[in-house]
Amino acid sequence: MATPNAASVPGRRVPYLNSRLQGFGTSVFAEMSALAVATGSVNLGQGFPDTDGPDEIAEAAIAAIRAGRNQYPPGRGVPELLRAVAEHQQHFYGLSFEPDSEVLVTAGATEAIASAILALAEVGDEVVMFEPYYDSYAACVAMAGASRRVVQLRPPEWSFDPEELAAAITPRTRLLLLNTPHNPTGKVFGRDELAEIARLCVERDILAVTDEVYEHLVYEGEHLPLAGFPGMRDRTVTISSGAKSFSFTGWKVGWACGAEPLIDAVRTAKQFLTFVSSAPFQPAIASALGLPDSYFHGAAEALRTRRDLLSAGLSALGAEVFPTAGTFFVTTDVASLGEGDAIAFCDSLPYRCGVVAIPSSVFYDDKAAGRTLVRWTFCKRLDVLEEALARLKRLAG
Ligand SMILES: Cc1ncc(COP(=O)(O)O)c(C=O)c1O
Numbered sequence: 337m338a339t340p341n342a343a344s345v346p347g348r349r350v351p352y353l354n355s356r357l358q359g360f361g362t363s364v365f366a367e368m369s370a371l372a373v374a375t376g377s378v379n380l381g382q383g384f385p386d387t388d389g390p391d392e393i394a395e396a397a398i399a400a401i402r403a404g405r406n407q408y409p410p411g412r413g414v415p416e417l418l419r420a421v422a423e424h425q426q427h428f429y430g431l432s433f434e435p436d437s438e439v440l441v442t443a444g445a446t447e448a449i450a451s452a453i454l455a456l457a458e459v460g461d462e463v464v465m466f467e468p469y470y471d472s473y474a475a476c477v478a479m480a481g482a483s484r485r486v487v488q489l490r491p492p493e494w495s496f497d498p499e500e501l502a503a504a505i506t507p508r509t510r511l512l513l514l515n516t517p518h519n520p521t522g523k524v525f526g527r528d529e530l531a532e533i534a535r536l537c538v539e540r541d542i543l544a545v546t547d548e549v550y551e552h553l554v555y556e557g558e559h560l561p562l563a564g565f566p567g568m569r570d571r572t573v574t575i576s577s578g579a580k581s582f583s584f585t586g587w588k589v590g591w592a593c594g595a596e597p598l599i600d601a602v603r604t605a606k607q608f609l610t611f612v613s614s615a616p617f618q619p620a621i622a623s624a625l626g627l628p629d630s631y632f633h634g635a636a637e638a639l640r641t642r643r644d645l646l647s648a649g650l651s652a653l654g655a656e657v658f659p660t661a662g663t664f665f666v667t668t669d670v671a672s673l674g675e676g677d678a679i680a681f682c683d684s685l686p687y688r689c690g691v692v693a694i695p696s697s698v699f700y701d702d703k704a705a706g707r708t709l710v711r712w713t714f715c716k717r718l719d720v721l722e723e724a725l726a727r728l729k730r731l732a733g
Contacts, residue, residue, distance in 0.1 A: 356478045363471060364698045368682070375686040378716075378724040380646075381694045383519070383664040385715045389583035390631070393624045397587070400616035409615045411607055413441025413591070420622040421591045428551075429561050431569070437596045440603050443613035444588035445549045445577040450476045451606035452545045452573045452592060453513075457482040461510035466496060468699030468706060470519050470547065482510070486701050491658045491667070491709075494523040498532050505536060511543040512536075514562055517550035520699050520711040521667055522660025524557045534565035543598070544572040549590075552581045552632045555640045556661040563594070570595040573602060578621035580664065581635065587617040639664070642714040642721060649725035650712065653732070664715040667696060671708040673731065678710045689727045 348361050365382040372379035388394060405414075412418060418435035425431040433439055442448040449472055457463055459481035465473055467486040477484045485504040487496050505512070514533065516525040525533075537544050544562055551559045563572040577590030592602050647666050651657045655668035675681040678695035685691050696709035714721060 356481065357475065360475050360478070364694060365471075368692050368694060371686055372692040375690065375692075377686040377690045377692045378720060378727065379692045380712045380714075380716065380721075380724055381692040383580075383713045383715055384585045385583040385664075386717055386720060387583065389624070390627070393582060393584070393620050393627075396623045397616050397620035400619045405616045405619065407615065408612050409441075409618055411612055412436075412603065413439070414615075414618040414622070417441055417589070417591075417618045417622040417625075420625040421593060424625045425561075425574070425593055429564055431561060431563055431574075431593075433593045434596070438593060438599055440592045440599050440606065441618060442575075442577075442590040442592060442606055443610045444579060445547060445575050445590040446472055446588075447606060447609055447613075448573075448575040448577075448590045448592040448602070449473065449513075449545065449547060450479070451602045451609060452575065453477055453482070453511075454480050454609075455601040455605035456543055456545070456573075456598075457510045460508065462506060462508045463511055463513055464501070464504045464509055464542075465513040466515070466518070467701055468520050468696055468709075469513075470515055471698065473513055473515075477513075484701075485509070488702065488705060489518070489521060489523060491521075491669070494518070494521040494658070496529070498536075501533070502536060505540045505542060509540065509542050511545055513545050513547070515547040516562075517548075517554055517559060517662030519550065519663050520665050520694070520696055521658070522663045522665050524554055524559060524661040526557060527560060530560055530562055530565055534562060534568045537571060538567035542571075544568065546572060546574050548574060548576045549580050550663040551576055553636055553639055553664065554662040555636060555643060556659075559662070570598075573598050578617075578624060581632070582621065582624045583635075584617070584621070584624075587614055587621065589614045589617050589621040639715065642716070642718065645718060645721050646712060646714040646725070649721070649728075653725075653728055655710075664713045665711050666714060668710050668712065669708050670710050675708060678706070678708050682710060689730045691724050691727050 368381035418439045421439045422433045422435040453476040457480045461482040463477045563574045573594040579585040656672040658667045660666045682695040694711040697706035700706035
């Protein structure tokens, strides 16, 4: 059967699209999720859980709808969520932010990232980021008229060369974009690595934007916010959301924290993107942030079991599996399965096995570096993961 070249859709020319966005095409996640539906495949592509978060949080949203909290909320976010975000940062990391001036609610982390980049980068500036990188970063940098400089994370540890990072920061660099825990690799940046990144940001006087949406999904080591390192509190915009921590990805409640002048700038851009969003979901996520620590540990433990199942299963099939310390994802090198091109492999996988995965090259500028890497998500029910692994046995046949 013919296999549509879904994974390589990014890159085709789109009529009418401005030149800055040419090449971005359609998000690979949308493409692959559509392919999963069309082929009846198990979707281990897009990172959304197949079970909802706690009932009590869903009930809080329903109660907010019934209580009439359905009109535009305040531009900065509802007061109880601003307070809950500030208390969360204090409780987990000892970072203090003023709820009324140093916290901003956004339409998911996605809008916080877009607003931060649009607000902080000038046309012609450079933004440093690690590759592989989450796809929205490059698009937002392009929309801002800035350009990206990438520093590569190399398996199996997904480590970077500090000299490469130092060299990537030039006089035109405005900010560094950091994602930890890191999608797609599952890397959790360590204390020494973060200290080195912080040292360079201070020495070169650049800003940092951190994407910490997987902050509670850590299985080895611990999550450390860059803002907690010396000299970083007042030069970092820290971003997270309720999507991954609470399994409500469709609610799109995110936030940014930082020093008032930075948040003022981010808010200026944000107000002309969505203005506001998710009115009744904001108080619900506020109550979620106040759940006891046992909730957060339990959520990570449940995912650890899934990580272990998928990693062991992929390894048993003969794929080289890289250790994953956090997030929803595990990366394999399919060269060990005799596959020379992960895009062709992922395009054919729904037809060969009824499973969808993401070719990691979409997260790279250096396509050769990601050529045989595949990202699989384990944020699915155990029986779904078992079904996917059973189907993948067809690869051997
Ligand atoms: C690294 C990373 N950042 C941001 C997001 C988007 O977060 P949100 O749904 O809160 O916009 C995702 C979702 O997959 C992600 O993986």
